Each structure stands twice: as structure tokens, then as C-alpha cells.
Amino acid sequence: MTRAEAADMPDDGEFRTPERLRRRASRLLSQVAAQTDRLITDGLARADARKWHYAALASLEEHGPASQATLSRRTGVYRSDMVGVLNELSERGLVERALDPGDRRRNVITITTQGRRHLHRLDKVLDDLHEELLAPLRPAERDQFVRLLTRLLDHHTQQAPPPP
Amino acid sequence: MTRAEAADMPDDGEFRTPERLRRRASRLLSQVAAQTDRLITDGLARADARKWHYAALASLEEHGPASQATLSRRTGVYRSDMVGVLNELSERGLVERALDPGDRRRNVITITTQGRRHLHRLDKVLDDLHEELLAPLRPAERDQFVRLLTRLLDHHTQQAPPPP
């Protein structure tokens, strides 16, 4: 039996999530986010990439070459993890790591032509994945959804940027 | 220099997240969910509880005594993890674990009076936390938000219930 067609037996709830939980915005958020994460992670994996790779490449194309620390701050990827991400990207020729002649502590990371091409391919992949993600919502609702999320994020982010 | 007072230099974005990322529903979701998770986890910790504890107790009160496997299905807490959750809850006298006389594979978990009291306390704590979470939204918007999330979740959940 599949729980869905349980029209005959009263289904006292072998699979029924308590209303208390079902209604909570926090739980809805975490569930939807988890589903989304799997969708995106799998989709990117099929395109031979990962979220962090995309984030780094996107940052490099939008704002130009940067140090690893800056990339880390811009993408939210932790600086410890950025190391590995850039290792992989540079191994594959998507970015180049060079010593900053003006500051020998820094590496200057630059996106390559190949990296740009990869990024644009990933942009399309993500467009498709988001189409799938937001399929049940009409365009106006999608906008609303994004707006609400943005407001929530802004509200809960504003009081904790790195201190001066 | 501190980025905040960069009114003079054009702030080419030492901390600026790429638009590509900022706009994506997937990223917004994951960020907001992460913030939310911390809010809830911390809040519950202050009340000496954890999400899974709440989920188990809520399920027990709403649907009555159940086996661990059933609890796991109802709450989404993985059955491997349910073991530890119930250990902790029963150590604290919030639930009781008894062998099911009718099926010696099963444990029957029952919520205690103390557990009920704890649960009701947590309900209040969660109400407050959600008030904080959704603070920037007006009541109608909160409803909208929950509705949109629910539709997304339903859509992405319906095609993968446990197989017959």
C-alpha cells in the first residue's frame, strides 16, 4: 500500500505529519530548502559542477579578479573551503591563480575564457532547474515569493556584517 | 579600511554578492532556511530542547502512542536518529518506551504527562520564535508565504512516497 490510496482504511496516520509541524514556517522552509538543495546539487552534478564552483565563477565574472579572501566574503563560501574549490577550478583550467605582485600574501584569481564558457552553461542549467523548482507557481507568485524571501533575509542579516 | 565607510571609493564589492546569486530562489531559500534553523535551534536550546524532540513529542500527542518506525515516518526524523532522540526523551521522563506485547519487534512509545507539559511549553517558545522570524511580514504576507511554501513542498513531495 502506498499511503496515497488509503481511502479504505482510516489511515490514522502512519505517515501523517502532525499539523503542528506541517504548518510551521520554519519546517516548511527547511523542507523546501532541502528539496531545492537536492535538485540543484544533482542538476549541477550532471553538468559536472557544484554550487560553490558556480558561486566563485559568478563572482569572478561579475566583479573581476579578486583574492581568495574577497571571493570568500562575496560568495559566503568559507575561506577554508575556498581553497579546495579554487584548486579544482584551476586544475580544470576554469580560473587562474597568480601571486599578487603588489601584495605577496594574496593570490589573484582570474576567470579564464573556458571558465566563462562553463559559467554560461551553468547559468542555463540553473535557469532550467529553477523552472522546475518554481513550476507550481505562476509568474506573479514567483516574484512575490522571491520578494518575501528577500525581505526576510535582509531583515535577519542586517545586524551582523563584519565589524569595522 | 573597513568597507562600511567606503563612500569615497566606489566599493567595487569587497562584500558584494553577485546578482546572479542574490536573485536565485534556491540561494534565497537556503540562506533564509539557514538563518531560520539557527534561530529555532538556539531558541529551543535555551528551552532545553531540540527540533527532533519537539517533532517526536508533537507526533505523540497528536496521534497517540506509536512505534519508533511510525514516529520516524511521521516526523521525517530518520529511524537511525530516532533511537537517540527517544533515549534522551525517556531519560528525562518525557516519554515511555515499552515493548509491544503484540509485536515483539516493536517498542511502543507513549508521551508522559511531563512530556505533554514540556511540549506545551515548547509550543509557546516556537510561537515566539516564529513571531521573530516573520517579523518583517504583515499577517496577510505571512499567510501567503506559508501557502507558497506549502504548494512548493507538495509539488516536490508527491512523487516519492515509500514504494508499495
Place this chain on the structure above:
DNA sequence: TGACTAACGTTCATGTCACTAACGTTCGTT
């Protein structure tokens, strides 16, 4: 100038989460 502080890249370690694998026990069905 020399000493101190802070940022950088890096490695290693920690904790949580979702999930898989495997095990022995028990049940239901054939």
C-alpha cells in the same frame, strides 16, 4: 627602525545533518 597587529592562504579538526549498510530479532506468508 623595530615591534606589534592584522590579513592572507592553508591545513586540520569539530559538530550537525541526512542518509546507507549491516546486524540480529521477530513477524507474516507461503
Place this chain on the structure above:
DNA sequence: AACGAACGTTAGTGACATGAACGTTAGTCA
């Protein structure tokens, strides 16, 4: 009587978010 499946349990995996510490380098100030 035998087999497959469900149960509770333990142990382990991989992704993710962090923290600690280290050597190197820059910038600041006494």
C-alpha cells in the same frame, strides 16, 4: 518449515558550516 520483510540498533559516510592554529606578509605606530 522457510523465506522475505519490518523493527530497533550501531556504525559509518559525505556534505556543509565553523573554529583553531600556523607561517607569511603588510601596515601602523612608538
